[in-house]
Amino acid sequence: MAEINIRNVRKSYGRTQILHGVDLDFKSGEFVVILGPSGCGKSTLLRMIAGLEEISAGEISIDGTVVNDLEPRDRGCSMVFQNYALYPHMNVAANIGYALKVAGVPRAERDRRITETARIVGLEEMLDRKPAQLSGGQRQRVAMGRAIIREPKVFLFDEPLSNLDAKLRVQMRVEIRRLHKRLSATSVFVTHDQVEAMTLADKLIVMNKGHVEQVGTPLEIYHRPRTRFVGTFIGSPAMNFFDSTIAPGGNFVLLDGIQMAIDPALGRDNAGSTVSVGIRPEHCRLVKAGTANSVPATVDFVEELGSGRNVHVDIDGTIFAVGGDEAPFFETGATVGLQLPSEHIHLFSRDTGLRLDDAPALKHNTNQSTVAA
Amino acid sequence: MNKRTVFKSWWLPIAFALPQLLLIFFFFYWPATSVLTWAFSLEPAFGGVGERLFVGWDNFREVFADTEYWRSVSLSLFFAFSATALSMFIAFVLAICVDRQLKGSGLFRFFYIWPYAIAAPAVGLAFRFIFAPESGLIAVVNTWSPDLWNPAKFGSHAMILVIVCFAWKWIGYNFIFMTAGLQSIPRSLIEASAMDGSGPVRRALDLQIPLLAPTLFFLLVLNLTESFVGPDTYGIVDLTTEGGPNKSTDVMVYRIVSEAFRGLNYSGAAAQSLVLIALIMLFTFIQFRYVERRVHYK
Numbered sequence: 001m002a003e004i005n006i007r008n009v010r011k012s013y014g015r016t017q018i019l020h021g022v023d024l025d026f027k028s029g030e031f032v033v034i035l036g037p038s039g040c041g042k043s044t045l046l047r048m049i050a051g052l053e054e055i056s057a058g059e060i061s062i063d064g065t066v067v068n069d070l071e072p073r074d075r076g077c078s079m080v081f082q083n084y085a086l087y088p089h090m091n092v093a094a095n096i097g098y099a100l101k102v103a104g105v106p107r108a109e110r111d112r113r114i115t116e117t118a119r120i121v122g123l124e125e126m127l128d129r130k131p132a133q134l135s136g137g138q139r140q141r142v143a144m145g146r147a148i149i150r151e152p153k154v155f156l157f158d159e160p161l162s163n164l165d166a167k168l169r170v171q172m173r174v175e176i177r178r179l180h181k182r183l184s185a186t187s188v189f190v191t192h193d194q195v196e197a198m199t200l201a202d203k204l205i206v207m208n209k210g211h212v213e214q215v216g217t218p219l220e221i222y223h224r225p226r227t228r229f230v231g232t233f234i235g236s237p238a239m240n241f242f243d244s245t246i247a248p249g250g251n252f253v254l255l256d257g258i259q260m261a262i263d264p265a266l267g268r269d270n271a272g273s274t275v276s277v278g279i280r281p282e283h284c285r286l287v288k289a290g291t292a293n294s295v296p297a298t299v300d301f302v303e304e305l306g307s308g309r310n311v312h313v314d315i316d317g318t319i320f321a322v323g324g325d326e327a328p329f330f331e332t333g334a335t336v337g338l339q340l341p342s343e344h345i346h347l348f349s350r351d352t353g354l355r356l357d358d359a360p361a362l363k364h365n366t367n368q369s370t371v372a373a
Numbered sequence: 374m375n376k377r378t379v380f381k382s383w384w385l386p387i388a389f390a391l392p393q394l395l396l397i398f399f400f401f402y403w404p405a406t407s408v409l410t411w412a413f414s415l416e417p418a419f420g421g422v423g424e425r426l427f428v429g430w431d432n433f434r435e436v437f438a439d440t441e442y443w444r445s446v447s448l449s450l451f452f453a454f455s456a457t458a459l460s461m462f463i464a465f466v467l468a469i470c471v472d473r474q475l476k477g478s479g480l481f482r483f484f485y486i487w488p489y490a491i492a493a494p495a496v497g498l499a500f501r502f503i504f505a506p507e508s509g510l511i512a513v514v515n516t517w518s519p520d521l522w523n524p525a526k527f528g529s530h531a532m533i534l535v536i537v538c539f540a541w542k543w544i545g546y547n548f549i550f551m552t553a554g555l556q557s558i559p560r561s562l563i564e565a566s567a568m569d570g571s572g573p574v575r576r577a578l579d580l581q582i583p584l585l586a587p588t589l590f591f592l593l594v595l596n597l598t599e600s601f602v603g604p605d606t607y608g609i610v611d612l613t614t615e616g617g618p619n620k621s622t623d624v625m626v627y628r629i630v631s632e633a634f635r636g637l638n639y640s641g642a643a644a645q646s647l648v649l650i651a652l653i654m655l656f657t658f659i660q661f662r663y664v665e666r667r668v669h670y671k
Contacts, residue, residue, distance in 0.1 A: 033560050073570035085565035091582045098579070099569035146569070 002063040002076065002153035002186050003028045004049065009058035010163040011044050011210075018044050019211045021058070022293040026203070029184045031177070035197040036207035037233070042190045043158055045207075049188060050079050050156050061153060065356060074154035080160040084143040092118070096145040113149055121145040122178070137168045144176075148183060157189040159194060173199060194234055198222070206230050224346075228353040231278045231346060237310055238323040239278045243350060246270050253277055256315050258295045261342040266357045275356065276348040279346075281323035283344035286311060286330065287337040294337025299330045380424040396452035411643035413588045432644040441620065442628075444644070446652075449601055449625040452536060457596040460540035461589070464547035469577055471548075472555040482552065489545035497612025500538045504613075524614060528621025535622050539600055547592050554588035555581060594660050602626055602653050625649050 004026040006054070011019040020040045026032045034042040047053040049060055051072035059066055067075045078099075086095050089357070094101075097114045107114075118124050121141040131139055140160065147155060161169045177200055180187050191197055197204055197217045206213045206221060206229075214226040225231035231239040244253040244260075250267030252259040260277075287294050297313035298318065308325040313336060320338060330336055347356040380386055412433070415426040436442050467485060471478040488496070503510045506523040514521045524531040556579060566576050581588070600606055607626045610616060616623040616631065629649065633642030 050568060052567065072564075072567045077568070079565070079568045081561045081565060083559070083561055085561035087562065087566070087580060098566070098571075102570045102575060102579075146565075150569075322460065 004154065004186060004188070005059075005061045006049075006338075007044075007059040007061075009048065009055060009060060011041065011048065011053065011056045018210055019056075022210075022212055024205065024215065025193060026186055026188065028186055031180050031187045031189065031202045032201060033189045033191060033197045033201035033203070034205045034207060035191060035233070036213075038192060039206045039209075041210040042192075042207050046079075046156050046158055046188060046190045049075075049154070050077050051075050054291055054309070068370075072176060078147040078150050078152040078154075078158050079156040079158065080140075080143045080147050084131075084160075084163075086137045086142055086329070088141055090130055091128050091130055092123055092134070092142050092145075094111040095131065095142050095213070096123075096149055099146065099150045117145045117149040120148065120182075136164050137172065140164060140168075140172055144179065148179070152185060155185050155187040155307065157187065157191075159191055160189075160323060161191070162193070169196075176200065178364075194236065198234070206233060208233070223239065224355070225278075226355050227347040228276055228278065231348070235282075237281045237323055239280050239346070240284065240320045241276055241278050242318055243274060244277050245274045246272060248272055255340070256295050258293075260295075260340050260345070261293075262345050262347065263342060263357075266347060270356055274350050276350050276353070278346040279340050279344055281321040283312065283324075283341060284320060284322040285339040285341065286313070286322050286328055287339055289335045289337050291337045291339070294339045297336055297338045299332050299334045299336060301332055408643040408646055411639045413646050414640065416637075416639045428640075432640045433611045433648070434640060436644050436648065441623075442596045443658060444620070445623050445625050445628045448532075448621070448623060452532065452539075452606070452622075452624050453597050453601040455532075456536045456539040456543070456600045457593065459536060460543040460596060461547050461592060463540065464544045464551055465577075467544070467548050468551035468555055469573070469581065471552055471631060473573065482543050486545040488542050489549075491542065493542060493608030496538055496542050496605075497609040500534065500541070500609075501613050504534050506535075525618055526619055531618060531622045534613055535606075535609055535624075538613060539605060542609075543596060543599070547596065550588050550592055551585065554585045590660075590665055593664070594657060597651060597656065597660070601656065 004024075005020055009019060009022045010017065022045060034045065036042045044053055048055050048261055049062075049067075051067065051070060054067050059218040061067060062077070064076055072239050087098065090098065093114050096117055097110050100110045100113060114127070115124070118127055121144050123138065123141050123145060126134065126138060131142065134142065143160065144257065160176075163164070163173055164172060171357060176189075178207075189200055198315065201218050203215065203219050205216045214221055214230045216224075221230060222234055225234060225239075227349075228241070232241075242255060244255060246253055246262070246267050247259070247347050248271050249264075250271040251264045252261050252267070254260070255277075262277075289296055295315055297315045299321060300312045300314045302312070303310040308323065309327050310321055310323040311327050311330060313320050313322060322338070348354060349356060410425075411428060414430060415428050415431075417425065467481070471482050471485075491499075501509075504522070504524060506512060506515055506520075508524060511522050515523070522530060524534045561578060562584075563576060566580055571579060593648065602625070604626075606624060607630060610622055610624060610627045611630075614622045616627050625645065626649070629642045629645045632638050632645070636642075
């Protein structure tokens with residue numbers, strides 16, 4: 001159990017900046033997920049917490065101790081790697097028990113804890129096998145066992161599920177969450193998969209191009225994305241966007257010449273400005289062509305999901321995805337009406353990408369010019 | 374589908390193969406058969422085309438009865454194992470340092486291979502000057518205490534000299550293979566062991582040596598063979614100690630050459646050559662039979 005404080009942490013390789021001043025606080029026992037596209041610096045941040053990457057500037061402290069200059073082994077973290085990083089020449093027991101062996105734990109005690117750990121991760125039968133004789137899921141369990149046997153203060157997960165097939169991934173996701181409940185150590189989990197992020201996180205952090213875009217619970221982030229990027233990145237299919245100008249009265253925007261009502265409290269302060277209007281596919285409604293307050297659209301194509309369907313419609317060259325369990329079926333090429341319920345409309349500044357009704361205190365740094373891929 | 378081209382002319386392919394065939398004939402088959410006939414016959418006293426006397430195993434009996442020969446065998450073994458151990462150990466330490474990307478490792482990686490490119494006699498000559506007890510760089514130790522270092526006088530010093538010489542030349546070669554091997558170990562394994570709490574030495578013993586085992590085995594066979602029978606050993610011994618003092622560095626390869634071409638005892642030298650070949654075969658067999666079994670191939 002430990003809290004982690006990250007203060008204005010930067011990382012640069014030569015002149016290329018990877019992280020541009022990150023400030024984060026993780027509470028003790030929290031399950032934190034860092035989500036972002038590849039190259040956003042999320043893995044780098046995790047590796048800096050672990051001590052595998054030098055901290056160019058700023059401070060990371062674990063449990064109140066600044067760990068910048070501590071060796072990885074002195075930080076009390078253990079890590080699960082993306083490719084598991086199992087020692088190929090050691091059997092499962094030796095892999096799991098290696099940290100104890102290095103620490104000089106006596107043989108009997110070590111064996112007891114290896115057996116105990118193997119039971120937790122469900123590998124009692126496999127202790128004599130070499131990693132090459134294990135399946136992907138079993139290797140994953142060995143990696144988890146190796147991490148938990150040390151009883152660390154902090155667990156670090158670097159995209160641990162991305163090498164597994166889809167079914168196993170769901171299963172391991174549940175197991176990781178269950179394990180966290182049982183051990184309740186602070187966990188930091190890095191992923192680019194939004195489903196993993198939404199399902200696992202107590203606290204979700206969305207990163208992009210070396211900046212933290214938003215911190216919050218998964219639901220906060222889903223319902224009130226703070227930037228246009230977060231809106232696009234969370235949710236599948238991605239949020240629909242179109243550019244429009246808020247009417248002088250502040251109560252509607254125009255889509256293809258049709259008025260779309262918006263929250264007047266929000267529109268009043270920004271009347272006349274050009275904005276990026278976003279709405280999630282699951283909040284759009286398809287109705288019969290000609291219905292009031294609907295925009296005429298042509299059905300471009302339909303994706304069947306079994307539990308529902310995604311209908312992609314074309315409005316004058318702009319494609320809108322309409323999804324959810326209750327999207328009605330339309331033939332490709334049919335003309336339909338698209339309705340955008342005002343309570344689900346998100347407005348973002350066209351210049352900064354910031355949410356218009358966000359608390360002004362959360363100022364966003366727009367200087368994102370030098371970023372590594 | 375198996376495509377075949379048939380050449381009608383019979384002399385053209387032979388013409389192409391001829392240079393290689395001639396090389397093999399003159400530098401392998403001819404010497405090999407000569408050695409075989411010499412080993413089982415007695416060379417005429419004054420050379421030339423006089424009558425050659427078939428003596429069966431007499432040459433071998435004579436060789437085996439000679440205590441100096443057995444001393445030479447044990448010197449060779451001592452030299453081979455020491456030089457191999459020294460060379461591989463230092464090369465491994467250097468390779469680990471370069472693999473950890475310590476400061477300047479890029480430059481050193483470049484320099485470490487150079488000694489291998491130098492011919493052994495040149496290495497011997499250079500070391501003879503550096504380690505000359507009265508005027509070399511090492512001479513300073515003799516001002517602390519006389520005869521602290523004198524390979525011309527003490528057999529042990531002379532042996533150290535040739536071992537250091539050979540190791541120095543072969544470190545670069547071993548280093549290249551070890552560096553390549555270390556770099557093929559996934560970085561995340563090293564990181565995982567760092568998270569598990571192991572320091573650089575522990576990591577080398579627990580992870581890098583076991584994972585490098587196939588490379589190390591290959592280098593072991595090569596170094597042992599090369600130091601036991603290789604031309605480098607002959608060149609170094611010839612230029613530094615000439616087998617002395619008091620035959621204390623008279624390793625087998627050197628003994629054979631000097632016996633044949635200075636002592637003009639072709640028959641005895643030929644018999645010794647055959648024994649040497651037999652020994653190296655036995656050597657390699659033992660290594661593959663017993664050492665390789667402990668090597669972990671991925």
